[in-house]
Each structure stands twice: as C-alpha cells, then as structure tokens.
Amino acid sequence: MTTFFDAWHFDGQSAVRRKVEIQTIGSQFFLLEQERRHGPFHFDELRFLEAKGDSKVYGLSGKDGWRLGIRGHVPTELAPLLPASKTYGGLIDRLGLGKASFVFAGISAAVVAVVLLSPQWLAPLIPSSVEAKLGNALVGDFGGRFCDTPKGKAALAKLTRSLDDHPEDLQVEVANIDMLNAVALPGGKVLLFQGLLSQAKSPDEVAGVLAHEIGHVRERHVMQGLLRQMGLAVVLGGFDGSGGSTLNSLLSTTYTRDSEREADDHSLKALKQANISPVGAADFFNRLASMDGSRDLKDRQARTMASYTSSHPLSDERRKLFENAVVKGSAYKPALTADEWQELKTMCAQDKDVKSGWGFDIE
Amino acid sequence: MTGHEGKAPSAVTFHGSWTDFAKIALPNVLLTLVTLGIYRFWATTRERQYLWSQTRFIDEPLEWTGRGIELFIGFVMVFFLLGLPLVVMQLVINGLVFQGKPIIAGVIIFAMFLAIFYLTGLAYFRALRYRLSRTYWRGIRGGSDDQGFGYGWSYIWKNVVAAIPLYLLYPWASMSLWNERWSKMSFGPYQFESNADWKALMKRYLLFYLVPFLIFVGAVALGISAASAGGGGDPFNTAGGVAAIVAIFIGILGLYIIMPIAALLYYSKFMRVAIGSLRLGDLEFDFTARSPDWILFWLANLAILMLAYGFAFAPFSLLIATDPTQFVQQLEAGESILSVGLVIGILIAIIPLAFATSIIRYRSWKFFVVHTEAFGEVNLDRMTQSTTDSSSHGEGLLDAFDVGAI
Numbered sequence: 001m002t003t004f005f006d007a008w009h010f011d012g013q014s015a016v017r018r019k020v021e022i023q024t025i026g027s028q029f030f031l032l033e034q035e036r037r038h039g040p041f042h043f044d045e046l047r048f049l050e051a052k053g054d055s056k057v058y059g060l061s062g063k064d065g066w067r068l069g070i071r072g073h074v075p076t077e078l079a080p081l082l083p084a085s086k087t088y089g090g091l092i093d094r095l096g097l098g099k100a101s102f103v104f105a106g107i108s109a110a111v112v113a114v115v116l117l118s119p120q121w122l123a124p125l126i127p128s129s130v131e132a133k134l135g136n137a138l139v140g141d142f143g144g145r146f147c148d149t150p151k152g153k154a155a156l157a158k159l160t161r162s163l164d165d166h167p168e169d170l171q172v173e174v175a176n177i178d179m180l181n182a183v184a185l186p187g188g189k190v191l192l193f194q195g196l197l198s199q200a201k202s203p204d205e206v207a208g209v210l211a212h213e214i215g216h217v218r219e220r221h222v223m224q225g226l227l228r229q230m231g232l233a234v235v236l237g238g239f240d241g242s243g244g245s246t247l248n249s250l251l252s253t254t255y256t257r258d259s260e261r262e263a264d265d266h267s268l269k270a271l272k273q274a275n276i277s278p279v280g281a282a283d284f285f286n287r288l289a290s291m292d293g294s295r296d297l298k299d300r301q302a303r304t305m306a307s308y309t310s311s312h313p314l315s316d317e318r319r320k321l322f323e324n325a326v327v328k329g330s331a332y333k334p335a336l337t338a339d340e341w342q343e344l345k346t347m348c349a350q351d352k353d354v355k356s357g358w359g360f361d362i363e
Numbered sequence: 364m365t366g367h368e369g370k371a372p373s374a375v376t377f378h379g380s381w382t383d384f385a386k387i388a389l390p391n392v393l394l395t396l397v398t399l400g401i402y403r404f405w406a407t408t409r410e411r412q413y414l415w416s417q418t419r420f421i422d423e424p425l426e427w428t429g430r431g432i433e434l435f436i437g438f439v440m441v442f443f444l445l446g447l448p449l450v451v452m453q454l455v456i457n458g459l460v461f462q463g464k465p466i467i468a469g470v471i472i473f474a475m476f477l478a479i480f481y482l483t484g485l486a487y488f489r490a491l492r493y494r495l496s497r498t499y500w501r502g503i504r505g506g507s508d509d510q511g512f513g514y515g516w517s518y519i520w521k522n523v524v525a526a527i528p529l530y531l532l533y534p535w536a537s538m539s540l541w542n543e544r545w546s547k548m549s550f551g552p553y554q555f556e557s558n559a560d561w562k563a564l565m566k567r568y569l570l571f572y573l574v575p576f577l578i579f580v581g582a583v584a585l586g587i588s589a590a591s592a593g594g595g596g597d598p599f600n601t602a603g604g605v606a607a608i609v610a611i612f613i614g615i616l617g618l619y620i621i622m623p624i625a626a627l628l629y630y631s632k633f634m635r636v637a638i639g640s641l642r643l644g645d646l647e648f649d650f651t652a653r654s655p656d657w658i659l660f661w662l663a664n665l666a667i668l669m670l671a672y673g674f675a676f677a678p679f680s681l682l683i684a685t686d687p688t689q690f691v692q693q694l695e696a697g698e699s700i701l702s703v704g705l706v707i708g709i710l711i712a713i714i715p716l717a718f719a720t721s722i723i724r725y726r727s728w729k730f731f732v733v734h735t736e737a738f739g740e741v742n743l744d745r746m747t748q749s750t751t752d753s754s755s756h757g758e759g760l761l762d763a764f765d766v767g768a769i
Binding site for chain 1: 390393394397398400402405409412416424426428455460462463501502503504706709710743744745746747748
C-alpha cells in the first residue's frame with residue numbers, strides 16, 4: 001500500500017480540479033481527497049494519454065473526461081502498475097521511428113509494385129462479357145454517330161479480317177467525328193474517327209492504325225490500363241494535394257508508352273501476315289510527325305523530354321520503326337481495292353441517318 | 364469560484380514554440396511519406412495534441428482526445444460511400460452523353476451537384492461538432508445534440524438566396540450560417556449563443572465586391588488616355604506607352620495583391636463580428652486581429668510557401684542544370700532507372716511542402732489563439748460534463764469530412 005501526494009484529478013463530472021493521494025490496494029486504487037474518497041478504480045483500466053513537462057496524464061476506460069495527473073518522479077512501487085508511455089503509439093513505439101519508417105517504406109514499395117504489375121495477369125481474368133458490358137456502358141452506339149452502309153461495312157470487315165484471326169470478337173466502327181484519331185475500348189471495341197479516314201491517302205495507312213488498335217485489344221491493354229489507374233488512385237489516394245496525382249500520371253505514363261510500343265509491334269506483325277506494306281503506316285506517322293513537330297526538333301535534349309512526357313512514342317520514331325520494317329522487293333498487295341477504299345472513305349457521307357460531330361450544337 | 368482574474372492580460376494564451384512543433388511535424392512528414400500518405404490522419408492528431416496542450420484557457424490547458432484511427436475510418440468510409448460512387452456516376456454520365464441522352468445526364472449531374480452541396484454544409488457542421496467533442500478542458504468536453512442534417516439544407520437555401528441578387532447577400536448567408544452552426548454547439552452544460560449582425564459586414568463586402576470594377580475602370584481609363592496621348596511612334600517612349608504599361612501593372616497588382624487584401628479586409632471584419640457575438644454561459648468572446656494583422660499573417664504564410672517550393676524544385680533544376688547531356692544520355696540509356704529517379708525526386712519534393720503546410724497550420728492556430736479573448740466568469744462547480752452524444756462520433760461517416768471547422 002502506497003500513499004502518494006503529488007497527484008491531481010478531474011472526475012469528468014465537473015471542472016473542479018482535485019488534489020489527491022493515490023491509495024493502492026492490489027490491482028485497485030482509491031483517490032483520497034481531503035474529505036472524500038473516489039474509487040475504487042482498476043489499474044488495468046487506466047490509459048496513458050500524454051506526457052506534459054514532468055507530469056504524466058492518464059484517463060480511465062469508460063469514464064468520459066476522467067483524468068489523473070502525476071507530477072514528478074513516479075515511485076518504484078507504483079510505476080509497474082501504470083500503463084506504459086506512448087509517443088507515436090503502437091507499432092512505431094515498439095520498433096523505433098527509424099526502423100518503422102523502413103518497414104513502412106518497404107510495404108509501400110511492395111504495394112505500388114503489385115498495383116503496377118498485377119494488371120498484366122489480372123486483366124485476362126476479367127470475363128469478356130463483363131468487358132463487353134463496360135464497353136457498351138461507355139459508348140453504346142455513340143449517340144447514332146456510327147456510319148453504316150452495306151458496302152462500306154463490308155470493306156471495313158474485310159480489312160479487319162485480313163488483320164486478325166478472330167474478327168468475330170472485335171467490333172470495329174467508323175465514328176462520324178472529324179478527328180485524326182482512333183481508340184480501343186473495353187470489350188474489343190475499336191473506333192476509327194472519320195477525320196482519320198478523310199486524311200488517309202491509302203487503305204494501307206488505315207490498316208496500320210487499325211492493326212495498332214487491334215494490338216491494344218489483343219494485348220489486353222485497355223483493361224490493364226483501367227485497372228492500373230484505379231489501383232494507383234486507391235493506393236496514392238492517401239496523399240492530399242497534387243503530389244499523388246503527379247506520381248500517378250508519371251507511373252502510368254511509363255506503362256502507356258510501353259503499351260504503345262507493344263501495339264506497334266503487333267501492328268507490324270499483322271501487316272506482315274496480311275502482306276500489307278508498312279509504308280502506308282510510315283507515311284501516316286510522317287504526316288503526324290510534321291504536325292507534332294518532332295521531326296524538326298534538332299535539340300536532342302528537348303526531343304527526349306518531349307518523348308518522355310508524352311504518352312505516345314514520338315511519331316517520327318514510329319515512322320522509322322515502320323519504314324525499317326519494309327522488306328525490299330516483296331510483292332505487297334493493297335489492303336483494299338480502289339472501289340472498296342472509296343466505299344469505306346465515303347461511308348459516313350453516304351449514310352443519311354448518321355449524326356455528326358460531338359452532338360448538341362457544337363457542329 | 365472565479366476563473367477570470369481582472370488583471371490577467373488574456374484568458375486564452377498560447378505557450379508553444381515552433382521548434383517544439385517541428386519535432387512533431389518532421390517525423391510526421393517522414394511517416395506520411397513512407398506510408399503513401401496514410402499516416403497523415405495520425406499526423407494531424409499528433410499536431411493537434413500539441414497545439415491544444417499548449418493552449419491555456421485561464422489556468423488549464425486544452426486537451427485534444429481525437430484519434431488518428433477515427434479520421435482514417437472516416438476517410439475510408441467517405442472513399443467507398445462517396446468517392447467510388449462519384450467515379451461510377453462519372454462513367455454513367457459519359458455513357459449517357461455518348462448514347463445521346465443528354466437530358467438524363469443533365470438531371471443526374473444536377474442531382475449530384477445538389478448532393479455535394481448538401482454534404483459540404485453537413486461536413487462543416489460535423490467537423491465543428493467533432494472538434495468540440497474531442498476538445499477537453501478540466502475534463503469537460505463540448506459537442507452537439509444536433510446531427511447537422513437540417514444544417515445541410517440551410518446551407519443550400521441560404522447560399523442560393525445569397526446568389527440571387529448577384530451574391531450581394533453573401534455576408535448575410537455566411538453570418539446566418541455561422542449563427543445557426545454555433546447555436547447548436549455546446550460546451551459542458553452550456554449552449555453556445557451566437558447572434559452576430561451581418562449588416563456590419565456590408566461596407567467591407569461592398570469594397571471587396573467593387574474592387575474588380577474599380578480596377579477595370581482604372582485600367583480602361585488609363586488605356587484610353589494611352590491611346591489618345593500615344594497615337595503611333597515607339598510605344599515605350601511616348602507618354603501613352605507609359606500609361607499603358609501602368610495600366611497593365613495596375614491590372615496585375617489588382618489581381619494578385621489588391622483582391623486578396625480586399626478579401627482579407629472583409630474576412631478580418633467577419634471574424635471580429637462573428638467571434639465577438641459568441642457567448643457561452645457567462646462567458647463572452649472577442650477576436651482582436653485587425654486587418655494589418657491578417658495581411659502580415661497572410662504574407663508570411665505566402666513567403667513560407669514560396670521558400671518551400673524553392674526547396675522542393677531545387678533538386679530537379681540541379682539535376683538538369685549541372686550536366687544536361689549526361690542527363691539526356693541516362694534518360695536514353697535506361698528509362699526505368701530515370702523513372703525511379705523522377706518518382707523519388709517527387710517524393711523528396713513533398714518533404715518541404717508538407718513541412719511548410721504544417722508550419723502554416725501551427726501559425727494559423729497560434730494566430731487564432733493569440734487574438735481570441737474571453738471575458739466573464741466560469742463557475743467550475745456548475746461546469747459539468749457534456750451530455751451530448753459522443754459514442755457516435757468518430758465512427759460517423761462525415762466526422763471525417765474534417766474541412767476547416769471554424
């Protein structure tokens with residue numbers, strides 16, 4: 001039994017500060033005031049709250065606002081009965097700040113690695129029906145902007161067939177929007193924008209781009225990209241401000257660029273198999289290169305930075321890739337006949353029902 | 364028992380030092396970084412524990428009893444119950460627009476806008492309630508019996524009414540919301556009372572409101588005089604050219620200096636009127652910061668942030684400036700190594716920025732405490748424990764919306 005003077009107490013009932021003695025009886029204790037006795041309380045219900053200057057403050061489980069403050073040196077008989085002090089709490093106090101930081105950094109690096117790498121094997125596990133539903137939810141019929149004439153569709157189907165062994169899982173459409181672009185969407189959907197067809201000088205150019213987008217579908221890049229973006233958003237969501245999103249875009253851009261290279265490789269293989277000349281695609285990238293200015297960049301540093309920050313490899317680089325794939329002396333055949341090409345190119349103009357532009361009244 | 368001694372300079376005092384605070388803030392930054400930001404809820408808690416414990420009301424310090432896990436659970440719940448549905452709705456809206464159903468998409472967007480508006484109001488209320496319920500003084504805490512659901516609606520309609528006459532009623536809306544919010548809060552057995560008068564704010568508000576017009580008119584007048592005085596020749600040598608440059612200068616000055624200062628003039632008045640009308644039992648409060656105090660406070664914060672940005676981006680510029688060709692070669696040789704370098708660079712850049720925002724939080728709290736005064740008497744025997752519901756706090760979804768509570 002110990003009596004002990006230099007302690008103060010708030011009972012959590014009123015704001016009156018009480019000077020008390022602690023009277024311990026086994027695992028219990030009383031707080032003795034001049035003419036009052038508080039308790040009994042159990043030592044194992046005490047919680048360490050904070051260390052302030054030379055005093056330690058404790059609370060009591062289940063008693064709102066109950067406080068016991070002990071000033072100065074705690075007697076050796078009392079010390080083992082009191083809960084241990086905490087600085088950070090839990091794990092960090094046990095390991096120490098340095099060691100805990102290393103452990104956390106290791107775990108964080110592992111989590112980021114999993115989020116970056118796992119989509120490669122997770123994406124193929126997603127059933128194609130789910131992907132197809134997602135694709136439909138995203139674009140549907142594009143608000144009636146898909147062009148459709150029997151002959152134009154037949155030409156498009158022929159082109160797709162020549163570039164892919166399983167054209168039945170693909171849904172290739174021409175969207176009546178004047179934009180020099182093409183996209184691959186979940187569920188094997190590939191959209192060629194009318195702007196691309198109007199600008200193309202030959203069906204071989206379109207074949208190169210289409211094979212590239214089919215490459216994204218076959219390599220499951222679309223779902224991979226979606227999963228990776230979502231994963232990074234979750235993992236880096238703890239950061240507030242722009243730090244997290246900057247990291248997110250930097251990490252995912254690296255992967256986007258790799259995907260583009262893979263899709264280019266796929267495109268080259270498909271063109272080779274179909275015996276279509278890669279010159280068309282090279283011409284196309286040549287024109288893109290003069291648009292994005294990458295051909296005129298003399299300064300190597302600026303050029304590399306431009307390549308680094310863009311998600312696509314530089315068009316000029318891609319032009320070289322496709323030019324180098326040309327086998328001299330091979331008997332390439334055109335991707336489509338002149339008639340078929342004409343039908344495909346003018347499909348949107350011939351289709352009377354199709355809507356155009358971005359809708360509303362932007363047209 | 365009398366709490367307030369007549370001679371005491373202030374009933375609310377701050378005893379912290381920024382060097383002591385830095386000993387908390389720096390490990391916080393480190394731990395936040397290595398946990399990819401997850402530690403920040405515990406970091407906030409440790410910061411507040413320090414700031415509260417260094418704040419004395421009369422003779423006893425405040426105590427912060429909130430826990431990191433409460434904020435973390437709240438964040439996770441908001442993420443799953445609000446963040447993810449919002450992302451999904453975004454996709455649905457995209458789909459609807461592409462499928463040619465813009466009207467349905469518009470209705471959904473409007474509904475989402477209303478919901479977010481409502482939740483913002485609710486969040487302000489909940490954050491204040493959470494903070495009061497975790498603030499103890501002499502073992503007594505604050506809180507509110509109100510859940511704040513009604514306040515969410517007030518927040519919508521008062522802001523809409525304020526907007527109708529071209530936002531001229533904004534002072535009314537913000538003051539009436541302040542009164543409504545604080546009147547539902549309590550500390551111990553006492554209910555806060557607040558009936559601040561918004562009309563006192565109107566002069567400052569009109570000044571702030573008219574500043575853009577005045578700047579515009581000034582710039583146009585100078586521009587016209589420039590055109591008439593100049594009339595050809597070297598624009599930099601004629602009086603007209605000079606006037607034009609002055610006009611541009613005034614425009615920029617207006618945008619970046621005069622506008623924020625006009626806003627601070629208004630805010631300074633708002634805080635003085637709002638806190639000056641607050642009562643708790645026999646206690647009355649006052650807020651003594653005048654406009655120059657606010658302007659100095661704001662400028663110093665700005666300087667701290669600038670300094671932090673300097674530190675954050677110095678490594679990048681050094682990396683490129685010292686040896687650009689080697690940088691490019693490395694970049695071409697092994698992109699993955701450079702990616703890792705850039706990622707680490709950004710992570711390191713977070714350190715000074717996070718530390719600076721901590722210091723700004725410290726300065727904000729200190730500014731607030733130093734300029735708060737309290738008058739009247741506290742009867743300690745009658746200051747009994749709050750009966751407000753505290754068990755639901757912390758677990759509650761929106762306690763975690765912890766946006767600026769005051």
